[in-house]
Amino acid sequence: MIKAADIVHIPAPPAPYFLECGHTVYAAGDQHPNRKNLGVFDLLLVEQGTLFIGEEEKRWELGPGETLLLLPDRYHYGFKPCEDRCSFYWLHFQTVCPWQESAAGSLPALYQPEEHIRIYGTAPYSIQLPKHWHLPYPAQTYRLMDKLLAYTTERQSSAYWSGQQTFDELVRMMDLRQLEQYASPVVTVAEQTEAYIKNHYRSEITGETLSEALHFHYNYITRCLKQVYGMTPHEYLLHYRLEQAKLLLLKTEWPVSEIAKYVGFRHAPYFSNRFTIKNGCSPQKFRKQYSQ
Structure with a gap:
């Protein structure tokens, strides 16, 4: 033991x-x-x-x-x-x-x-x-x-x-x-939250939907995810959506507006702004770096 x-x-x-x-x-x-x-x-x-x-x-x-x-x-x-x-x-x-x-x-x-x-x-x-x-x-x-x-x-x-x-x-x-038998409750909740976000990132995710899906208060969910991954649920959702967008920029010829909508952003300009802040360049420039 x-x-x-x-x-x-x-x-x-x-x-x-x-x-x-x-x-x-x-x-x-x-x-x-x-x-x-x-x-x-x-x-x-x-x-x-x-x-x-x-x-x-x-x-x-x-x-x-x-x-x-x-x-x-x-x-x-x-x-x-x-x-x-x-x-x-x-x-x-x-x-x-x-x-x-x-x-x-x-x-x-x-x-x-x-x-x-x-x-x-x-x-x-x-x-x-x-x-x-x-x-x-x-x-x-x-x-x-x-x-x-x-x-x-x-x-x-x-x-x-x-x-x-x-x-x-x-x-x-x-x-x-x-x-x-040795799993930490904090880690377990954080992993459940991560899995839920990854499976539903294209849909709207709120504190209420997370609480309803995981059967925990949103404040507790936030504390667990922050402790394990260093992010709030909203921050992790934004991060994951942008990572999926990067993959689509590389693997498809879809317009940026279509990619933004596909990964869960309602407004393409907001998507482009968040993408630029995170990656240091716009979605168009990111794609161009890897294009002939």
Whole structure:
């Protein structure tokens, strides 16, 4: 089960990427080495025995089926030798995005969602990995780790894609947002709001329609979406309509007025004004940039 502390939030896209993995066996009396500022995430998964390991002031006694995610910028150490034979998997991965550790149930301010959207073109998704966890299905995780180990003997041209795909499967299995019992109510409401907007963006969406559809007060919906995505429902609706308009400008020859109407704007001049403010050029100039 998750303890009251510590979830590591990693925004995506871009997704974390796999680096390397291994399988280590300690005899009784062996001890995990001390390391500082390793520079990569180090995921430990105990298969047999007990591993005594600490990070800064915290210590864990990891038994079979337990995982611990050691952080790139912390001091890690073995605080006690193994009492019996201990075998465990380890996996190194990294991300180019800023990450943050927080207490369970809280949502850290990792980044500015508007900036993330500007760079990557999509709203951020925060992968939530438990710091310390007792896996619900350890055998399945062992199989994934064995697959990753097998890829290390293959040619890099094939092992790269196979390894990343298996690593993605492992991360998804550990992502708490995929497990209903650990889902944050704030995140759930924000995602429901986002999905509703994406499915109804061509229609008129008001506070009343959102409240009626989601069965929450509009102020609460706004607070949840703002906390997770950094936007109010109106701001997110405007953003999504303009993004859909960009796609139509690139993929069709429709007049700007027709595109404006299709994505939900009643007045073409207002659409052109908002498009110019967001993208730094008019719809016509945007289309011309990508035309011969």
